[in-house]
Amino acid sequence: MKNILKQYIFLLLLLISSQLPAQIASKEFYLIKIYYLANKAQEARVEAFLKNAWIPTVHRTGIKNVGVFKPLETDSTYGKRIVILVSFKSLELTAKFPDLIMVDKQFNLDGKDYLEALYNDPPYQRIENILLRNMRGAPLFQPPSFSNPRGERVYELRSYESATEKIYQNKLKMFVDGDEFGLFKRLGFNAVFYADVIAGSHMPNLMYMTTFANQASRDEHWKAFVDDPQWKKLVVMPEYQHTISKNTQYFLRPTEYSDY
DSSP states (O other): OHHHHHHHHHHHHHHHHHHSOHHHHTOOEEEEEEEEOSSHHHHHHHHHHIIIIIHHHHHHTTOOOEEEEEEOTTSTTTTTEEEEEEEESOHHHHHHHHHHHHTOHHHHHHTHHHHTOOTTSOSOSEEEEEEEEEOTTOOOOOOOOOOSOGGGOEEEEEEEEOSSHHHHHHHHHHHHTTTHHHHHHHTTOOOOEEEEEEESSSOSEEEEEEEESSHHHHHHHHHHHHHOHHHHHHHTOGGGTTOOSEEEEEEEEEOTTSOO
């Protein structure tokens, strides 16, 4: 899995550095890593690995904000998924990241139970990696700051798929030319990131994460959004019709060992 991810990122690095203008190629990049779990034993094993080995090692590479999330307790995937978000300042750092982790001696000691798992006793079912690039015109990565208990907070990860690449560009324009970024900011959605998926199983696709102190706050914010005059104007404009073929929402809570 590590080698496949490295090859993916290396090819993307060559493509982006050789074909895109500098102002586009120099954006932030994000990695969303999703663990798919079969049972509580796997969940506990992966969490121990993340908390005691993987996250401390990521911190040692200089990356300070690692988000780790689990589905809400009422979600059908509760106990079956763990979602990780890492932000990178360049694609070069993204490409080096797997090696920076694996060459760390303390990581290999602290993560031994996970790293040396037997074929008939794996710590997870599968891992999905999604590589993203900060959208043109979007604010940079910004972890939220809440004072209430983590068990109350609701983080919403949204995925918007489009039927074709051209139609997808119209959805991007809705954020940039229609200033959806500004609308989210004005209404206090505490967005962590807005990004294009550049390598993943669902494309073309954009994803973003908004954060709220609790479920009631989340619902109030979205009501304000759909009632806002700016949104009502945008949503009926001809160029923004039929831009979404699938909208997936993931409701998450930060773990107690997440950085935000």
